Amino acid sequence: MDRKITPSRGPAIKNAVIATLLGLVLASAAYALSHGDSDRVQQRVDSATLMVTTVxxxxxxxxxxxxxxxxPKTSIYLDAISGGRVExxxxxxxxxxxxxQPLVKLSNSALQLDVISREAQITEQLNFLRxxxxxMETNKLNLKRDLLEIEHQINQLQRKVKQAIALEKRxxxxxxxxxxLQQDLSYYQKRRQLTQERQQAENLIRQAQITQLEDSAKMLDTNLAxxxxxxxxxxxxxxxSGYLSDLDVVVGESKTKGARLGQIDLPGExxxxxxxxxxxxxxxQLGMAxxxxxxxxxxxxxxxxIDSRVNASRFTVEIDLPGDLAGIKRGQSLDVDLVLSSPQDNxxxxxxxxxxxxxxxxxxFVLSSDGHQAHRTAIRLGKKNATVFQVLEGLKPGDRVITSSYSSFDNADELLLN
Known part of the structure; x- marks a missing residue:
């Protein structure tokens, strides 16, 4: 009986291993050929795509x-002192x-009725004071009249007593x-003294009351005003006087007391x-140039x-502009350079x-003297302004540096410029 023979896989595996090793050898040879004996990563770059700056x-x-x-440097807000409907x-x-100058006319029927009611109340109180x-003046006059009658009685009694003394002797x-007669004279004399004391006391009380009434009248007049x-x-x-930069009112709408109506900006500031x-x-800092x-x-x-309140990682600084500047308007944007410190020479x-x-x-990347190569060089930068960096280490005046983007250099250590 015939038997099926399965071919051995040993030679095929051996051939695959040999091919892999050969590929690694060829790759190593190619890398050594392209980089020589140096371990630095090189990359060819078209110099026309680079921006080079001289230190x-x-x-x-x-x-x-x-x-x-x-x-505007100075703004005056317009608020509704008395709320009402915009007429x-x-x-x-x-x-x-x-x-x-009149700007907005409001109406408030409740306020008008309240003023009329206040006027009536104040008028009634003023009439009561009057x-x-x-x-008080009538009482003062009556007291003077009583005193005058008492004096008259005393004078008559004194005359009668004098006559009676002479007749009684005879x-x-x-x-x-x-x-x-003598008893009547003594009575009216004591009554005169009592009336005079009452007059003095009432004069003092009347003077204090008049002062209070006058103060009350002034207060009532002030309230009415x-x-x-x-x-x-x-x-x-x-x-x-100024520019009405904002006026948020619409005819027919209601404005509550204290509501913001608009804003006036003083001109030239x-x-x-x-x-x-x-x-x-x-x-x-304040006063910074x-x-x-x-x-x-x-x-x-x-x-x-300087408003030091930070909002969205930013704070606000205000800079006064000269009053004689022409051609500027509210809302216009301008560039400004804040001078953080004194200039540093050399x-x-x-x-x-x-x-x-x-x-x-x-x-x-710093270019070589012949400009055909650029080498990766460690540097240390300091402060910066709108145009330049301050170099602290790694560069000297005259060095030419590639300042365009390095994103396409694939971590190269040395650039070969075409």
Whole structure:
């Protein structure tokens, strides 16, 4: 009986191993041929695609380039002192208004009724005060009249007593009549003294009451004037002259007491509001110098306010602008350089470029003297401004550095330039 013979796999495996080893040998030979004896990774690059910058020596200005928005230096807000319904809009947003010019007319029936009620109450109270004063004057006059009558009685009794004494000595009248007259005279004299004391006491009390009544009358008049002023406030007027930059009112809508109606900006006074990264919060100081670019020229200015509240990793700095600047408007954006420190002379400077995004500023490709090669060189960068880095180590003036992006260099150590 015939038997099937299975071919052995040993020779095939042997051949595969030999082919793999041969491939590794050929790859190693190719790598050695292309790189020679050096371990450095080389890469050929077209020099036309590179940006090369020469390291310079000069003064380094520690500035921070930012962009700010022009805002009015002084703004006056318009609020509804007395709430009400918007009846009439007398001006439009953006117009120049003068002090005292009517802007918005409101109506408030409840306030009008309240003022009328207050006027009635205050008028009634004033009338009561006047009546009280009249009563006090009447009592004063009555007291004077009583005192006058008492004086009259005393004078008559004194005359009768004198006559009676003479008649009694001649026994022409009974002695009891003389005693009665003397008793009546003594009574009216004591009554006169009591009336005078009462008059003095009432004068003091009356003077204090008159002072209180006059103060009450003044207070009532003040309250009435205040109530009428609330009614007058329904006609909103411009508190100052300036540009009405905002007017948020629509005829027919209701505005509550204290609601914001608009804003008036004083003319010729502007400031620059700049948002700065919170990294510079400790470096920015009041009075710090700034250079603002306006219509192609640099304007010297200083920081006047720092709002240290951080919002979305940024804080706000305000810079006052000269009042004689022409051609600027509210909301316009301007470039500004904040001068963080004094200029440093004889610094090593390297132009800014995309290379720092790939190297982190720790290394850069420096061209050889013949310009055919670029070697990876360790460097250390310091401060930066809008255009240059301050080089602390690794470069010297005259070195040529590739400052374009390194993202396509595949971790090369040396570039061969075509």
């Amino acid at each position: 310079q020596a000069g003064a380094f200005e520690d500035t921070l380039r930012l962009r700010g928005s022009i805002k 009439q809009k007398l001006v439009e947003q953006g117009e120049f208004v003068t002090e005292g 009546n009280t004063q009249m009563t 026994d022409l009248i009974p002695k009891d009549d003389l005693l009665n 205040f109530a009428r002023q609330n009614l007058d406030n329904l006609l909103v007027k411009a508190p100052v 502007y400031k620059l509001a700049v948002e700065v990264d919170e990294y510079y919060l400790s470096q920015v 700034a250079k603002v670019r306006v219509n192609g020229r640099l304007i010297d200015a200083i920081t006047t306010k 610094a090593v400077l390297l132009n800014k470029g995309a290379f720092v995004n790939d190297s982190g500023g720790h290394w850069a």
